[in-house]
Amino acid sequence: MIWLVALVAAPMALMLVYSLAVQIAPDSPWPQGFTLAHYSRLLDPLYLRIFVRSVVQAALATLLSLLLGYPLAYYIARSPMRRRGRLLLLVVIPFWTNFLVRTYALMVLMRAQGVINSLLMAIGVIDDPLPLLYNEAAVQVGLVYTLLPLLVLPLYANLEKLDERLLAAAQDLGANPWTAFWSVTWPLSRPGVLVGGMMVFISAFGMYLVPDLMGGARSIMIGNLIQNQFLQARNWPFGAAVALALTAVVLVVALLVQRAGRIDGGEVKR
Numbered sequence: 001m002i003w004l005v006a007l008v009a010a011p012m013a014l015m016l017v018y019s020l021a022v023q024i025a026p027d028s029p030w031p032q033g034f035t036l037a038h039y040s041r042l043l044d045p046l047y048l049r050i051f052v053r054s055v056v057q058a059a060l061a062t063l064l065s066l067l068l069g070y071p072l073a074y075y076i077a078r079s080p081m082r083r084r085g086r087l088l089l090l091v092v093i094p095f096w097t098n099f100l101v102r103t104y105a106l107m108v109l110m111r112a113q114g115v116i117n118s119l120l121m122a123i124g125v126i127d128d129p130l131p132l133l134y135n136e137a138a139v140q141v142g143l144v145y146t147l148l149p150l151l152v153l154p155l156y157a158n159l160e161k162l163d164e165r166l167l168a169a170a171q172d173l174g175a176n177p178w179t180a181f182w183s184v185t186w187p188l189s190r191p192g193v194l195v196g197g198m199m200v201f202i203s204a205f206g207m208y209l210v211p212d213l214m215g216g217a218r219s220i221m222i223g224n225l226i227q228n229q230f231l232q233a234r235n236w237p238f239g240a241a242v243a244l245a246l247t248a249v250v251l252v253v254a255l256l257v258q259r260a261g262r263i264d265g266g267e268v269k270r
Contacts, residue, residue, distance in 0.1 A: 012247070019240035038241035047225070051245070054222040057136070057211075058204035061143040062151075065200045066193065068144065069151040073192075074185075076152075077159035088156070091149050099146065103213050106145055107133060110214075134216040142210035147203050151196035158192030159185075198257045202250050222246050 022033035041047065076087045094102055109115045112129040120126045132138060162185060170180040208223030215221075220228075222242065229239030 012244075015240045015244055018236055019238075019244055021237045023237060038238045039245075041238060042241060042245055047242075050220060050222055050225055051249075053136075053220075054205055055249075057139060057143065057221060058201045058207075060140060061147060061204040062197050062201045064140070064144045065148050065151045066197060069148055069155060069196070070189075070193070073152045073155040073159055076156050077162070088153075091152050094146075094149060099209065102146060103142060103210060106142055107214060110138060110141070133214055134219075136215065136219050139211050139215040139219050139221075142214045143204045143207060146210060147200045150199040150203060154196040154199070155189065155192035158189050162188055194257050194260060198253060201253060205249065205253075206246055 019038055020034045020036065022035050022037075042051075072091075076084055076091075079087060107114075110132040111117070112131075112133075114132075116132060117126070117129040121129070166184050166188075167180050170184050171177070175183060205221075206223045207221060208227050211219050211221045211224050212227075223246075226239050226242050226246070229235045229242060233239075
């Protein structure tokens, strides 16, 4: 436990020191004076727009993943036992493939001469290729495609434990399937929704690869900003300040989820 705390606390402490540094000399890892200017720079409208865009994209990716993932997780959980393994395997298989390879594969489908545009032009639906890549919609597609399993798996684990006798009892009392879902299934599956939604939101909020490859200059997110400051602009203090701001947002989201679900020791108190 001590080593785990040290492995987390030491890098965070270093990031805090760097974020307060006036500058970091190329020939020395030590700060040359301290300042709060990098944090005040975060209030610049340019960077505020990037933060807002990242929050909106992450929230939308979470919502779309829930709309797509909930029916999928429910279907898997209610499938015969002999079929569940194969269905879960199809969900897990993408994790066995390199993230970069998966993103490039999606780009092959969506590019101007890709499979989607070629098929639509072949059947006469469109005359010219659609601009499917290098916009915020493409980023959203990439986020949902790559992060959907993060919601499906914990939600499936929750729905699998649902006692079907509760649904039968609700229907015996006169509830229709829709009422039974909202009064029984949804409340009992809420812990899985909260955990899976948190995982998708946090992953999407800090994502840099998908916006970098599938977005454009106007689709930059906070992860791209951090990458740019550390690797291109070589402005480590400001990059560290942005990274700590991202960490703060992630912690706030985690605390809100914990409060919403009243999670204590891995169990949700109702």
